[in-house]
Amino acid sequence: MxxxxxxxxxxxxxxxxxxxxxxxxxxPFPERLYLPLQQHRGKSALPVVTVGQKVLQGELLAKAQGSVSAPVHAPTSGTIIAIGDFNAPHPSGLPLPTITLEPDGEDRKLELGPLPDPFTxxxxxxxxxxxxxxxxxxxxxxxxxxxxxxxxxxxxxxxxxxxxxxxxxxxxxxxxxxxxxxxxxxxxxxxxxxxxxxxxxxxxxxxxxxxxxxxxxxxxxxxxxxxxxxxxxxxxxxxxxxxxxxxxxxxxxxxxxxxxxxxxxxxxxxxxxxxxxxxxxxxxxxxxxxxxVTVTGGAVAEPQNLEAPIGALAEDMLRFCGVDSAAIARLLMGGPMMGQPMPNAQIPLVKGANGLLALTAAEIAGLPETTACIRCGRCASVCPMGLLPLEMAKRAHHDDPDGAMAFGLDDCMSCGSCAYACPSHIPLVQYFDYARGALAAREQADQRAETARRLMAERQARLDRQERAKLEAAARRRAEKQKSGAGTPA
Ligand code: SF4
Ligand code: SF4
The missing domain is CATH 3.40.50.11540 (NADH-ubiquinone oxidoreductase 51kDa subunit)
Structure with missing residues (x-):
C-alpha cells in the first residue's frame, strides 16, 4: 500500500x-471498584441500581442517556456500597458521580443465552x-x-x-x-x-x-x-x-x-x-x-501490561506492580506526551485510559528548567496541525483565550510535539489547557447566568399569570354579584 x-x-x-x-x-479484583458515570463523551450514564443491591459480573449498573452516551456495567459480582461523588481521572481531581462496588470474590457472571452469529x-x-x-x-x-x-x-x-x-x-x-x-x-x-x-x-x-x-x-x-x-x-x-x-x-x-x-x-x-x-x-x-493498561515509569519496580478491571484505583494497579505510592513524584494517566497529570493515586481506571506513568523525584529533578522563548519557530515546524503554538501560548499567558482560539486552539489536539521540540522547555500544552479551562469556565458561567435568567423570567411569567388569574376571578365575582343584584326586587 x-x-x-x-x-x-x-x-x-x-x-x-x-x-x-x-x-x-x-x-485480581481489588477491595473496591469505583465506576464513574461519565467515562465517555456525551451525557453521563444514569444509575439503575441502589445502594445495598447485589450484582453479577456484566450486569447493567447505569444506563446510557440520550443519543450520545454509554452504559456502565459491573466488572465483577458484589454489592453496591455507594453512589455519590468520587475523584475523577482529571488533573483537577474534582469529584464525579461514581458507583462503588465491593467485589464478593466469586466473580459470578450474568447468565446469557446462546449468542447469535453477528454476521447474521x-x-x-x-x-x-x-x-x-x-x-x-x-x-x-x-x-x-x-x-x-x-x-x-x-x-x-x-x-x-x-x-x-x-x-x-x-x-x-x-x-x-x-x-x-x-x-x-x-x-x-x-x-x-x-x-x-x-x-x-x-x-x-x-x-x-x-x-x-x-x-x-x-x-x-x-x-x-x-x-x-x-x-x-x-x-x-x-x-x-x-x-x-x-x-x-x-x-x-x-x-x-x-x-x-x-x-x-x-x-x-x-x-x-x-x-x-x-x-x-x-x-x-x-x-x-x-x-x-501499561503501568510503567521509573517509580515502578516491575513495569507491566495489566488486564485490569474498570474502576480499579491507580494505587491498586501500582501496588500490584510492586510500587510504593510514596515513591511517586508525578503520576500521569497516559504517557508523557498526552497523559493527564493526576493529583494522587486514588483515581479510578476508566475505559479510555491506556496507561499509568509513575515518575520518581529523581526523574523529575532531571527535567530542564524553562527559559525565555527565543523565537526559533521549532514549535511551529513540528506541529502536525500547522498551528503557531508560540502565538497561542502567548495569548493564553496574557489571559486572552479568545486570542488563542483565533490562532487555532480548537484544532490543537494536545499532542505535545511543540512542547517536546521547544529548546526553551516552555510547557506550551499547559498554556493551551489553561486557555481551554478559562473558556470552559466562561461557558459554564454564561450557561449558569442564562439558566438563572430563564428561571427568573419563568418565575415572573408564572407570577404574572397568577396575578391575572386572580384579577379575572375577582372581576367575574363582581360581575356575578352585580347580575344577581340587578334581578333582586327593590
Ligand atoms: S519552540 Fe519554544 S523557543 Fe522556539 S519559538 Fe516555539 S516557544 Fe519559542
Ligand atoms: S500540542 Fe497542539 S499546537 Fe502543539 S504540536 Fe500538537 S497540535 Fe500543534
Missing part, C-alpha cells in the same frame, strides 16, 4: 523496552449491541463506538482503519494486545466492517512493533478466504502517527478538514483495543468491564 506523509511530528525516546516484553497479566444480524443491530456493551473509543477518544459506527454507515465510509500505531512513549498495552490476541482483533474488525457495511479494513502498525505486525498478518491470512478482508500496513514510527487525522493523511494523503469529521475522507478510525472489545461483546456477551 502506498504511504503518504504528514506535516511535522517528533521522535521522542520510546522507553517502551521497560514493559514491551511483559506479557499481559490479569490483575442487521448492521444496525450489531451497532446497537456494541452500544449496549458500553464500548467507547479505547485509544483515549472516549466517544461511544456505536454512535461513531452509525455515523460512518450514514457517511458511506468505505474503509475501516484500526489504529495500532501506539506512538505514545512508554505505552505498550496495544503492542501486547496485538501480539497476544490478534485473532480476536481481526474478528472485531470484521464485525465492525459488517456494522458499517464497508468491505475493507486496514490495521496500521508502527515499524517498531514487528512481532505485533507478524501476529496480525497471520490472523488476517487465517480468515482471508472469508468476506470482509483485513490487511496489515506497517507505517514509519513518528509521533503522533497514531492520531486519527495524521493516520488518515499517512494512508491516503487526504487532510481531515478543520472542524470536520474523519468520515468525510471515507475512512473511519478505531483503536485496536476497541476492535478487541467488540469481539468480546459480540462473541462472549462481555460488556466493556476491563481493559489492557
Amino acid at each position: 502506498k504511504l503518504f506523509d504528514f506535516r511535522g511530528g517528533v521522535h521522542p525516546p520510546g522507553h517502551k523496552h521497560l514493559s514491551a516484553e511483559r506479557p499481559i497479566q490479569i490483575m 444480524l442487521e448492521p444496525a443491530e450489531v451497532a446497537r449491541l456494541i452500544g449496549d456493551a458500553g464500548i467507547v473509543g479505547m485509544g483515549g477518544a472516549n466517544f461511544p463506538s456505536a454512535v461513531k459506527l452509525g455515523m460512518a454507515r450514514k457517511a458511506e465510509v468505505h474503509t475501516l482503519v484500526l489504529n495500532g500505531a501506539e506512538c505514545e512513549p512508554y505505552m505498550t498495552c496495544d503492542d501486547r494486545l496485538m501480539r497476544e490476541r490478534s485473532a480476536a482483533i481481526v474478528d472485531g474488525a470484521r464485525i465492525m466492517l459488517h456494522a458499517i457495511q464497508a468491505q475493507r479494513a486496514v490495521i496500521a502498525i508502527e515499524d517498531n512493533k514487528p512481532e505485533a505486525a507478524a501476529q496480525l498478518q497471520a490472523a488476517c491470512e487465517a480468515v482471508s478466504d472469508q468476506p470482509l478482508s483485513v490487511e496489515v500496513v506497517v507505517i514509519p514510527s513518528r509521533y503522533p502517527a497514531g492520531s486519527a487525522s495524521q493516520l488518515i493523511q499517512l494512508l491516503t494523503g487526504l487532510e481531515v478538514p478543520a472542524e470536520g469529521r474523519s468520515t468525510v475522507t471515507g475512512l473511519l478510525v478505531h483503536n485496536v483495543g476497541t476492535a478487541y472489545a467488540v469481539h468480546r461483546a459480540l462473541r462472549e456477551g462481555r460488556p466493556l468491564i476491563s481493559r489492557i
Whole structure:
C-alpha cells in the first residue's frame, strides 16, 4: 500500500523496552471498584441500581442517556456500597458521580443465552449491541463506538482503519494486545466492517512493533478466504502517527478538514483495543468491564501490561506492580506526551485510559528548567496541525483565550510535539489547557447566568399569570354579584 506523509511530528525516546516484553497479566479484583458515570463523551450514564443491591459480573449498573452516551456495567459480582461523588481521572481531581462496588470474590457472571452469529444480524443491530456493551473509543477518544459506527454507515465510509500505531512513549498495552490476541482483533474488525457495511479494513502498525505486525498478518491470512478482508500496513514510527487525522493523511494523503469529521475522507478510525472489545461483546456477551493498561515509569519496580478491571484505583494497579505510592513524584494517566497529570493515586481506571506513568523525584529533578522563548519557530515546524503554538501560548499567558482560539486552539489536539521540540522547555500544552479551562469556565458561567435568567423570567411569567388569574376571578365575582343584584326586587 502506498504511504503518504504528514506535516511535522517528533521522535521522542520510546522507553517502551521497560514493559514491551511483559506479557499481559490479569490483575485480581481489588477491595473496591469505583465506576464513574461519565467515562465517555456525551451525557453521563444514569444509575439503575441502589445502594445495598447485589450484582453479577456484566450486569447493567447505569444506563446510557440520550443519543450520545454509554452504559456502565459491573466488572465483577458484589454489592453496591455507594453512589455519590468520587475523584475523577482529571488533573483537577474534582469529584464525579461514581458507583462503588465491593467485589464478593466469586466473580459470578450474568447468565446469557446462546449468542447469535453477528454476521447474521442487521448492521444496525450489531451497532446497537456494541452500544449496549458500553464500548467507547479505547485509544483515549472516549466517544461511544456505536454512535461513531452509525455515523460512518450514514457517511458511506468505505474503509475501516484500526489504529495500532501506539506512538505514545512508554505505552505498550496495544503492542501486547496485538501480539497476544490478534485473532480476536481481526474478528472485531470484521464485525465492525459488517456494522458499517464497508468491505475493507486496514490495521496500521508502527515499524517498531514487528512481532505485533507478524501476529496480525497471520490472523488476517487465517480468515482471508472469508468476506470482509483485513490487511496489515506497517507505517514509519513518528509521533503522533497514531492520531486519527495524521493516520488518515499517512494512508491516503487526504487532510481531515478543520472542524470536520474523519468520515468525510471515507475512512473511519478505531483503536485496536476497541476492535478487541467488540469481539468480546459480540462473541462472549462481555460488556466493556476491563481493559489492557501499561503501568510503567521509573517509580515502578516491575513495569507491566495489566488486564485490569474498570474502576480499579491507580494505587491498586501500582501496588500490584510492586510500587510504593510514596515513591511517586508525578503520576500521569497516559504517557508523557498526552497523559493527564493526576493529583494522587486514588483515581479510578476508566475505559479510555491506556496507561499509568509513575515518575520518581529523581526523574523529575532531571527535567530542564524553562527559559525565555527565543523565537526559533521549532514549535511551529513540528506541529502536525500547522498551528503557531508560540502565538497561542502567548495569548493564553496574557489571559486572552479568545486570542488563542483565533490562532487555532480548537484544532490543537494536545499532542505535545511543540512542547517536546521547544529548546526553551516552555510547557506550551499547559498554556493551551489553561486557555481551554478559562473558556470552559466562561461557558459554564454564561450557561449558569442564562439558566438563572430563564428561571427568573419563568418565575415572573408564572407570577404574572397568577396575578391575572386572580384579577379575572375577582372581576367575574363582581360581575356575578352585580347580575344577581340587578334581578333582586327593590
Ligand atoms: S519552540 Fe519554544 S523557543 Fe522556539 S519559538 Fe516555539 S516557544 Fe519559542
Ligand atoms: S499546537 Fe497542539 S497540535 Fe500543534 S504540536 Fe502543539 S500540542 Fe500538537
